[in-house]
Amino acid sequence: MNDLNGKVGIVTGSSSGIGRAIAEKLSDMGASIVVNSSKSEKLGNEVSESISNSKYFKADISDRVDCEKLVQFTIETFGGLDILVNNAGITRLIAHNDIKKADVDVWKEIFDVNVFGTWQMCSSAIKYLEQSSNGVIINISSIASIRPTGSSIPYATSKAAVNHMTRLLAKTLGPKVRVNAVAPGLIDTPWTQDWDIVRQIVSEQAPLKRSGKPEDVASIVAGLIAADYVTGEVVLADGGLSLNS
Numbered sequence: 234m235n236d237l238n239g240k241v242g243i244v245t246g247s248s249s250g251i252g253r254a255i256a257e258k259l260s261d262m263g264a265s266i267v268v269n270s271s272k273s274e275k276l277g278n279e280v281s282e283s284i285s286n287s288k289y290f291k292a293d294i295s296d297r298v299d300c301e302k303l304v305q306f307t308i309e310t311f312g313g314l315d316i317l318v319n320n321a322g323i324t325r326l327i328a329h330n331d332i333k334k335a336d337v338d339v340w341k342e343i344f345d346v347n348v349f350g351t352w353q354m355c356s357s358a359i360k361y362l363e364q365s366s367n368g369v370i371i372n373i374s375s376i377a378s379i380r381p382t383g384s385s386i387p388y389a390t391s392k393a394a395v396n397h398m399t400r401l402l403a404k405t406l407g408p409k410v411r412v413n414a415v416a417p418g419l420i421d422t423p424w425t426q427d428w429d430i431v432r433q434i435v436s437e438q439a440p441l442k443r444s445g446k447p448e449d450v451a452s453i454v455a456g457l458i459a460a461d462y463v464t465g466e467v468v469l470a471d472g473g474l475s476l477n478s
């Protein structure tokens with residue numbers, strides 16, 4: 234599949250998991266890709282070396298200067314920017330009834346990456362996306378943004394903010410740039426490798442009887458990039474779990 238020949242994309246947090254699968258998918262479709270992470274430089278370089286037309290750039294999306302540098306690196310390396318996938322995210326595992334543990338410092342740490350980092354990447358990239366013939370932003374949200382669930386209340390709330398940011402930016406940036414989000418349920422990545430109990434519940438209760446693979450999310454991202462008449466949508470990808478819970 235070569236639909237993205239000549240296109241250039243940034244996938245934040247693509248040294249691992251969902252972001253890696255998205256980088257691989259978009260590269261397979263012909264796009265040039267900048268792989269990114271904030272710490273895992275060796276892994277990030279391995280990913281970029283394993284796919285065609287790709288370079289790695291280390292940048293922490295919670296740092297506004299790093300966001301500018303990541304976008305500038307992309308422009309200097311590939312000559313433009315058509316696709317921004319805001320995938321990088323963090324969480325803290327805190328029971329929802331442990332109110333004291335979810336203190337304001339935890340909220341700030343999570344919002345710094347998931348909300349402010351996503352915003353800053355959009356802000357740094359918009360000028361170039363508007364110059365593209367088909368500029369697209371895809372934000373990776375979570376089922377926790379929609380259902381009262383998730384690894385902690387600050388995390389779930391941060392992803393709800395990402396959904397609303399998605400809709401507001403879609404309204405503001407059309408027709409030049411489309412903005413959509415994918416809200417995954419349980420996906421098998423390093424992040425969730427110890428979540429055996431949750432995986433068992435999903436396998437029993439979700440109509441599709443399994444947890445998701447990073448490639449499942451990557452396929453939706455590719456579909457949204459191709460969907461020229463869709464903007465402002467949050468696509469839930471949970472194997473149907475929320476139908477039964």
Ligand SMILES: NC(=O)c1ccc[n+]([C@@H]2O[C@H](COP(=O)([O-])OP(=O)(O)OC[C@H]3O[C@@H](n4cnc5c(N)ncnc54)[C@H](OP(=O)(O)O)[C@@H]3O)[C@@H](O)[C@H]2O)c1
Pocket residue numbers: 245246247248249250251252269270271272273274292293294295320321322323346350373374375376416417418419420421422423424425
């Ligand atoms: N796995 C799931 O079940 C699931 C479900 C719903 C939503 N999600 C969302 O999907 C996204 C990816 O999750 P994943 O499961 O694939 O996690 P993962 O395997 O842990 O990968 C996270 C990636 O983000 C990078 N990253 C973290 N903080 C960053 C920062 N400040 N700046 C740049 N990169 C950063 C990590 O590299 P460094 O640590 O080296 O920076 C890594 O490349 C997240 O936004 C998450 O909220 C995941």
